[in-house]
Amino acid sequence: MAPSPLGPPNPLSGTDAGWQLDPAIVFLNHGSFGSLPVAVAEAAERHRRFIEAQPIARLGRGVADLLNAPKEALGRLLGAPPERIGLVENATAGIAAVLRNVAWHPGDEVVTTGHVYGAVRQALFRERDLHGIAIREVSVPLPVQSSDDVLARIVAALTDRTRLVLVDHVTSPTALVMPAREIVKACHARGIAVMIDGAHAPGMLPLDLDGLGADWYTGNLHKWVYAPKGCAFLHASAQRAHETHPASISHHYGAGMDLEFGWQGTRDVGAWMAITDAIAWMEAFGAGAVMDHNKRLAEWAQRRMVDSGLFEPISPMDGSMRGSMAACRLDARWRHRFASVEALQAAILAEGSVEVPCMELHGDWLVRVSAAPHNRPWQYERLIDTMRSLDRAI
Ligand SMILES: Cc1ncc(COP(=O)(O)O)c(C=O)c1O
Known part of the structure; x- marks a missing residue:
């Protein structure tokens, strides 16, 4: 085959240094x-040492203050107010929180696609087994033709029993960017709630979550925002925020997303604080x-x-x-x-x-x-x- 005339992009200067990756691989x-x-790893360690020096003052009394900066930086990156962004440990936890919050009725349907992440499929099966709901996986055969084709397939699967559409923003096995905005629009026009699984999207795609308008959106930060593992979020729309609770309920049940997600039991807040550093790392290159x-x-x-x-x-x-x-x-x-x-x-x-x-x-x-x-x-x-x-x- 003839070589492609399109060359690779110029590397961003300085981005090949400063990683912990094994150079042999x-x-x-x-x-x-x-x-x-x-x-970013060093920043997370600094934050952890800061907390460990005075655990009661910093975690016990000061955790909300410690989370202000990372949540504000994240809000700017995601296009959403910090009070409707709940930090979680991974996208799995974001999805679990939403699935647990839905008051299912037997016979309700969840529509997803055949490209859904395997672990999310299992979480849906758990809801099916607990509540008698049906999971419909829309077939999106390979090669995928276009965003319009994917949208049409999803819309064709919606019925008056569809309670929730759960679609990946970027699919895992096939690396497809799905038409999230169009899916939200089509579902909302039919009164159907949408959760977007953006496990891969933050830092990969420009995001404007409030503009996107999904009922819920979860995303990982350890992938393309270059944050420590254990950093992820769940965003809820203004209409859904009051009914959105973390999967692990702790002291602040019912006190709003900010407080409820801010304390889900004792966890590695140092990693969450380093979200600020990760975003700054990325922004230094643009x-x-x-x-x-x-x-x-x-x-x-x-x-x-x-x-x-x-x-x-x-x-x-x-x-x-x-x-x-x-x-x-x-x-x-x-x-x-x-x-x-x-x-x-x-x-x-x-x-x-x-x-x-x-x-x-x-x-x-x-x-x-x-x-x-x-x-x-x-x-x-x-x-x-x-x-x-x-x-x-x-
Ligand atoms: C589309 C999708 N959803 C959910 C997940 C789960 O992410 P985590 O294991 O960080 O919870 C992944 C992981 O790569 C994913 O690709």
Whole structure:
């Protein structure tokens, strides 16, 4: 195939230094758990030491004050007032809080897509088993045609029993940016509540959560906001805030999101304080510049992977459904050589020292690359060379 005329973006100067990543590993999986810049890790440690010096004064009496700065910084990044942003430990906790808050009636339906994150599917099954609700997974076959096509499929699945639509902003196995705004509009026009699972979205996509208008939106900060693990949030719309409680109820039940989420039992507030430092780290390069760099690198990587002839595209090549990750499909031959996607992932690591997730979705084998500030074009070339060498052995 002819080489693509589009080159990779210029790296953001200084973003390849200051990580804790093992230089022996080509790390193309920022999307799963992120990786923490040294500067943010050190800030979190400073905050922890500050708390440990006077635990009663700082956690017991002062926790609300400690959380003001991170919540304000987060509110600016997300386009939402801090009092309707509850800090949680991960997107799983954000989703659990919402599912637990809905007063289900037997026969209610939740609509999601076949690309839903596996753990979220399990959380929905738990609600089904407890409350007799139905879970409808809308089929979105590969290759995905367009945002409009996804929207039409979701809308076609809505019925008068649909109580909640729960859709990923960025899907995990397929790395698709879903048309969140259009989904919210279409559901609200039918009186249906929407939760957006934005586990990957903060720091990957520009967000304006109040403008988006979803009833609930949860997002992780340890991935693309470069914050410590344990940093995530749940945002509720103005209409939903009063009925939104954390999954772990503690002293402030009923006192409003700010207080209720501010104390969900004793936890690592030092990590949450470092949200301010993580956002400052990103803003030092320009938050928009970081997002743009990552998106363009993912776009270039997807093109290189497809041009290599080893991978098939599963999403529009025009970038209309892409953020800072790209997933491509492998053909059926790989399944004959490798017993499972886990075996293939292990072989890629052993052969080329490349850490990249291989996932199976409805029988398709997918390889997903991430593009973070620490990534450079040669790393995707290494993946392609490694796959080529494994391919020769098939
Ligand atoms: C779409 C989606 N939802 C939810 C999660 C769960 O995130 P966590 O394990 O941080 O709770 C993930 C994790 O990557 C995800 O990709």
